[in-house]
Each structure stands twice: as C-alpha cells, then as structure tokens.
Amino acid sequence: MQVLRPDAFVRLATGDTLLSWFIEVDRATESPRQLAAKCRRYRAYELTDLEYRQHGVSPGVVFVVPTEHRADRIRRVIASQPLDARGLFWVATKAEAVQTLIRPKIP
Template sequence: MDEHQFLTTRQIEILHFAAIAPAARDRIARRVLARLRGLRVLDTLERRIGGTRAGSRGFIHHVGVAGDRLFDRPTRRSARLRYEPTTRFVDHRLAVADTHLRLLTAARNGTLELVDHTVEPGSWRRYAGLGSARRTLKPDLFAETATSDASGEVRAWFIEIDLGSEHIPTLLTKCREYEAYRQTGVEQDQHGGFPLVIWSMTAATPERAARRRRDLADAIAADRRLPSALFRIVAPDELLTLIEQGGTI
C-alpha cells in the first residue's frame, strides 16, 4: 500500500486478497478495509471512483495517521495530505499502480517471471551529470523479467505511464534524460546492461492516444541525440505482450 501512495479498493483486492476465493473476496476485503479505516491505519480521499453511488468500492485509500506510525522513516507521509491532491496526480499514481498490478498478476499466473520490480521513488536513479551536478532519473516503474526458456535470460525495463496530459516536448525531454543517464554507464556497471524504456501511452480518446504515440515516435526518430532502439511506445494493453516477447510485438 505505502509504495503506491494511493490505491482503489479494487487494486487493494488484487494486491492483498487474490488468494481468497472470488465469491468471498469482495466481502472480506470490504470488512478488513472498513476495520483499518476505523483504526486510522488507512484513510480515504474525498474523491471517489464512480462518485458517491459507488459506495466503499469507490474509495481511494492512502496510509492514515495511525498507519504512518507503523513505518520506520524520518518523515510522516500523512502530513502531505493536509490538502486533497490534484486529480491529475492521483490519476497518474493509480495508473502506475494498475500497471504494476498487471505485472504482478501475470507473474502469479505464470505468464512471466518477475525477478525484480519497484515503483517510484524506489525506481529512481541518482547520478552525476555534466559538471558533476547531482541528477535524478525518475522512472514510474522498474522491472526485471526472466525468459521461460532454458537460458533464463533476464531483461530489464524502465516504464513510463502517460495519460495524455503532458506535451510531447516534455516527454521528449524525459527521453533525453534516459539517454543522458545511459551515457554515464552507471546502470550498465551495476546491472550488466541498460533497460529498455517503455512508454505506455493513452489519452481521452483512442484516436488521440494513437496520434500521441506516433508523435512521440516521430520526435524520437528526428532527434539525432536519441537512439530509437532504446525506446518502445505502446498502448497500455500492449505492454504485457511486449515484455513477454522480450521487447518486440
């Protein structure tokens, strides 16, 4: 829960109640979550997925005041929720969680082997840029997966989630940050290679999403500083297939 910052009731069920029979899962999850909310281990945002008619199924949860005390860390995250976070910020965090949960579910089902996986800030990479300036690359997700054949080859992925709210030049700047980090050789020295960068892109309409994916691909190809082979640009429902097939669709 804590690593994602925000999770819907459905996402918590997938993450923590998957082993329970489907017929009882919803009832048990709702009862446990209600108890945790009552103890202030968890709290919810005022906003609900699906509006007030969705009931507790629409809650967006985060760690509450009591829950925050259970974590051994120098700062209390709950202090950041004195004000309701923006819809754009929460939507992005939930989308990152959705992608992470799809990877976990695929691993549970045996579709892929998930060797390692972290969401931000655990996925971030700190390094020295030009002039020894301290820089931080901030992938939404990092994952390592192993092939199912005898070789057991491990492949690594940086995953970016775009919901259509950022301008293409902003995404291109992020691509340049990946290339700047790759040029340092830090990741290669520590992990034996550099991950492929996956852009999972959607938008308000399928047409706009497809256009944005084309625009980013064209922008990367037109930038002589960027190696196009480093990046993969897909729709969200193509991401698992891409990873399962080792970076090709």
C-alpha cells in the same frame, strides 16, 4: 545529471535472458518538448553505463500510452532524437504493454 523518475522499473528473467525496463505511464499530459527532454535524460543516463556495470544489462524505456494516436505522437518525438538514441525507446498501448515487456520488437 538530472534524476530519473520512471513510473516503474521492471526486471524480467527467463532462462538466460534478462530484460530490464524503465516504464513511463503516459497520460497524454506532456508536450512533445517535455517528452523530448525526458528522452534526453534517459539517454544521458544510459551513456553513464551504470546499470550495465552493476547488472549486466541497460534498461530500455517503454512509454505505455492510452491510445494509438498518442503512441504516434511519442514515436515522432523518438524519431527526432539522435539516431543512436532511438533504440532505447519503445511505445506500447495499454493493451500491448505486457507483450512489449516480455517480447520487445526492435523499434
């Protein structure tokens, strides 16, 4: 398995809710092919079930992007992933990032 290198990792707990996130800060430098490969690596890691066994929750992946145009591009890459992998990923502009982390909407 390839090593994951997220830009950040966050765990948020409120009451009995625990949210866990890998955060990818996107600077619009990676091609769709590179983004798709990154998505596949995160999905392969999720399938190991390691995080769930250790912490009781599997992290989602949030791509924090500079513009809505870039968000659309990443959403297209995510839509090209297998159906059972797509729910792992969220996309948020910088302005939406905090809200997405604390109250994620089902993609």
